[in-house]
Amino acid sequence: MGKSGIWRFAALIAGFTVYFLLNEPGTAAAMHIMEGFLPVGWAVFWWAVFIPFFVLGIVRLNQMTRNNPELKLLLGLSGAFTFVLSALKMPSVTGSSSHPTGTGLGAIMLGPLPMSVIGSVVLLFQALLLAHGGITTLGANAFSMAVAGPFAGYAVYSLIMKSGDREKLAVFCAAAAADLMTYVVTAFQLAVAFPAADGGVVVSLMKFGGVFAITQIPLAVSEGLLTVLLWNWLKSYSPNELSLLKRQTKGGSL
Amino acid sequence: MKSIWKNGLMLLAVVLLVVLPLLFVNGEFGGADDAAEGIITEIAPDYKPWFGPLTELPGETESMLFALQAAIGAGVIGYTIGLLRGRQDRQMLNDQKN
Numbered sequence: 264m265g266k267s268g269i270w271r272f273a274a275l276i277a278g279f280t281v282y283f284l285l286n287e288p289g290t291a292a293a294m295h296i297m298e299g300f301l302p303v304g305w306a307v308f309w310w311a312v313f314i315p316f317f318v319l320g321i322v323r324l325n326q327m328t329r330n331n332p333e334l335k336l337l338l339g340l341s342g343a344f345t346f347v348l349s350a351l352k353m354p355s356v357t358g359s360s361s362h363p364t365g366t367g368l369g370a371i372m373l374g375p376l377p378m379s380v381i382g383s384v385v386l387l388f389q390a391l392l393l394a395h396g397g398i399t400t401l402g403a404n405a406f407s408m409a410v411a412g413p414f415a416g417y418a419v420y421s422l423i424m425k426s427g428d429r430e431k432l433a434v435f436c437a438a439a440a441a442d443l444m445t446y447v448v449t450a451f452q453l454a455v456a457f458p459a460a461d462g463g464v465v466v467s468l469m470k471f472g473g474v475f476a477i478t479q480i481p482l483a484v485s486e487g488l489l490t491v492l493l494w495n496w497l498k499s500y501s502p503n504e505l506s507l508l509k510r511q512t513k514g515g516s517l
Numbered sequence: 518m519k520s521i522w523k524n525g526l527m528l529l530a531v532v533l534l535v536v537l538p539l540l541f542v543n544g545e546f547g548g549a550d551d552a553a554e555g556i557i558t559e560i561a562p563d564y565k566p567w568f569g570p571l572t573e574l575p576g577e578t579e580s581m582l583f584a585l586q587a588a589i590g591a592g593v594i595g596y597t598i599g600l601l602r603g604r605q606d607r608q609m610l611n612d613q614k615n
Contacts, residue, residue: 297550299566300557340597346590350583353535358544359552392582394570446549453553457560467560474552481534488527493594495524500601502608 295386295404296449298397305456310402313379316410320379327377334373337505341369342381344493348486349385349408355478363486364445367438368493370413371420374507382409407448416441421508430506431491438490442483446475 301309327334348365355361369378383405389395396404420437423429454468497505504510539546557564574582 295550297554297566298570299568300554302564303567336597336600339593343590343593343597347587347594348590350587350590352548352583354538354542354544354546355549356538356542357549357552358538358542358546359549360546361549388586391571392574393579394573397568397570399568453557457557457564459560467556470556470560471553474549474556478549481538485531485534488531492524492527495520496598497601500598500605502605 295389295396295408296400296453298390298394299399300397301400301403301452301456305452306399306402308402309400309406309452313383313402313406313410316376316379317383317405320376323374323376324380327373337372338369338377338381340497341372341378342384344368344490345378345381345385348489349389353482353485355481357474357478359474359478361446361475361478361482363482363489364408364412364442365486365490366408366412366445367416367420367434367441367486368490370416370441371434371437371506371508375410375413375417378413379405379409382413403452404449407452408445411448412441412445415444420506424506424508431494434494435487435491439483439487442486443476443479446479447472450475 324338328338345365348363350362352360352362364382366378366382369381383401386396386401386404386408390397390401390404416437419440420433423433423436450468450471453471454464457467458464459466459470494505538544
């Protein structure tokens with residue numbers, strides 16, 4: 264077998280490997296509240312709660328990019344990180360799979376409001392193309408992932424940064440909190456919509472929480488670690504402050 | 518500890534968090550939402566979803582779109598990091614000249 268023969272053989276093996284990897288039978292897994300699975304009243308309610316945040320988010324985004332075009336870079340990065348992480352469906356300790364949200368990083372860099380826009384764009388993509396989540400439940404899903412998560416992450420970040428300058432710890436905790444909060448809120452949304460016949464909302468919350476929140480705990484840790492990794496990477500090339508909080512207090516610009 | 522080791526350890530932890538459940542937990546690893554669907558039918562057996570997904574793509578196409586989603590994101594992240602690094606290099610070059 265000549266040199267070209269070896270290469271052809273290698274290419275064949277590689278081709279088959281890719282083919283079998285891609286063709287592995289997989290179960291479709293999605294983690295947000297599915298299309299049609301919230302009663303009409305609740306679907307409308309969560310849309311109504313979400314829309315003001317979305318509008319404020321758009322206003323904030325316009326302000327930010329007008330005053331500081333450089334922020335567009337961080338904006339793209341936040342969106343991209345959310346895109347990547349919410350595509351990663353990871354197995355977890357409960358025997359179910361779920362995915363991280365990636366909204367914590369953006370909340371730290373840009374503040375929680377812009378994430379309401381970025382997060383809902385990701386959700387819309389998944390709802391329209393992937394039958395993952397849904398249009399009727401988009402309000403509820405966007406509220407949990409694009410509003411509640413980022414706000415929780417930002418709050419945790421500010422809290423830790425104020426009590427001491429441990430930035431990496433703050434980034435880790437913020438990302439994990441944003442991730443976990445998203446699914447706690449999802450469990451809550453389902454519990455109030457489907458209270459158990461005996462025991463009511465509390466019993467339902469325990470059940471849904473057991474599925475969503477417990478599954479999410481190891482994933483939240485993973486998301487925290489991945490966010491710190493990207494943070495370290497960015498830090499080594501960017502002399503400017505990455506976080507909104509620090510930019511404001513130091514008046515630095517990026 | 519050197520930062521490269523710290524970063525390596527963090528990556529290892531992420532990998533372990535994915536691999537260990539697969540090894541030690543006996544489960545189907547279906548989506549958490551399918552499990553939630555089970556609970557809904559248990560609590561409210563009469564509930565009928567009142568709206569279905571607009572598109573129902575084949576599983577393979579769906580996984581292709583998920584891969585596409587991740588690829589787009591990874592591309593943008595790579596672009597940003599490259600841009601920042603390029604800027605830093607240029608900055609250093611300018612500093613050396615002056």
